[in-house]
Amino acid sequence: MPELSINSQICTRCGMCVTACPIGIVRLADGEYPTYVAEGASRCILCGHCYAACPTGALVVSDERLDPNIQPLCEADDARIEPEKLGAYLRMRRSIRSYREEPVERPVIEHLMDIVRYAPSSSNSQAVRWLVIYDTGEVRRLTGFAVDWMRSMVSSKSPLTSYFSFEDIIRAWDNGDDPICRMAPHLVVAYAHRDAVAAKTDAIIALSHLDIAAPAFGLGTCWAGFFQMAAAQWEPLRVGLNLPPEHLSIYAMMLGYPLFHYLRPPKRKPVDITWRT
Template sequence: MKTISINPRTCTQCGICIEICPTGLIIQSNEGIPVMPDEVGNFCSKCGNCEAFCPESAISPVFDTKHADTPKENIADIMPGQLGTYMQQRRSIRNYKNRKVDRALIEEMLDIVRYSPSGMNNQPVRWLVVHDPEKVRKLTRLTMDWMRDIRDGDNMHPLKPMVPALIAAYEAGKDPICRGAPHVAIAYAAEANPMAFTDSIIALSWFELAAPAFGLGACWAGFLKIAASEYQPLIQELDLPNGHVLQYSMMFGYPKYKEQNIPGREPSRITWK
């Protein structure tokens, strides 16, 4: 199966694509032009490295794909100080404005997140965006029902010591699950994919890191993730496709407060050998 096309008129035979191919599928033909033999095309992960690093743009995919709408003149280096400050300012947001985020803005974020790395470029992550705030509140209610079952049941659950306090907070009018966020992003994937969980965590990390650039904030919804992995009413509410399971969840929206300072952290723990 052919997966890439190399234009012999623009290819300068520099050999970068041969060296950069992670699976070594591109070879030099007798004519000197790099080729990927059709018989090894099935092993191509479609990562796009050959296309990305070709200095002459001589390589193009022959499979269905969606390129980023990013003009080359917009691709610029980011100084370490700028990147460092942006990343250090990242906060887990647990207080939100009562304001919905436009779907177009969320789609713009996810268009960036689809470039997050995944094992063998498998790209297993799918998204369920709970956009209706009332449906988010329902996810919270179902999670609290799950916690009440844990509290009242005879079985020992790892969360059993802490659920009474969470239930009390909820019954006092607080939301200890989604923190009043208007939206929830759920990364899910095929249950049979052994790398899907790691790939989903990476994708959600990109989502959280991209959020401040769009004026948004996010926070990992751990209690929701655990409940949606074992509580049948919540699993039914999410209604994921057959054979797919929730990998992790994240609340997000417009932050109620603006961070003013960067707090400290423990020094890096490094072992050199």
């Protein structure tokens, strides 16, 4: 059960922790210091808003589920970024489909995933788990199962074949190319327990953070849509992924060093906003 402790030497009783708590379980009675309301500890989602908002750093939430090294990694000023810089960074983000052969050092991937774990999740459930298929040969082996799935789609004349050019992909694969995982050295799979409420949305958000953070490390990513379609439908690939029992792959992302860098942003459609005033 989480515990909320207050350093009474520095708590000013400003009530910011009460305001910041998203579920209203922190109270501040007259002349007292902040505490959980009755049963509050059992309802705490460990989001840390109370702790992060405290102007003097007087409040600590501790719980065995939390990373004990939760000292601030940065101060608010370090995290500030100008809109122009952010806009330029995000506009230059691209799907990378050509990778260098060299692997990404494991500490670099660990650093990246350490950032990704700060992505929001429904009720702060943090239910998303990660499989990093680091071995490039294993990425190819599993991709082969996705090709087998495409072969089965073609032979069963699946309606999907009218949307996707599976025959071209199969032909390319048979000729030594990889239009599914683009010869990426690594594949990152987000997965969760099949009963985890909202995990699908959480995984897509977390993968988006991965997609956005990767270029800061000089890395490239690409959503592996075909791979995931196969993983959701093709038993040999599901078995090949070898996830823990009752866990399902939600989406996969290619990862590696880009073979080249894009020099200008894409053109996009104008944004479509309806203002209701």
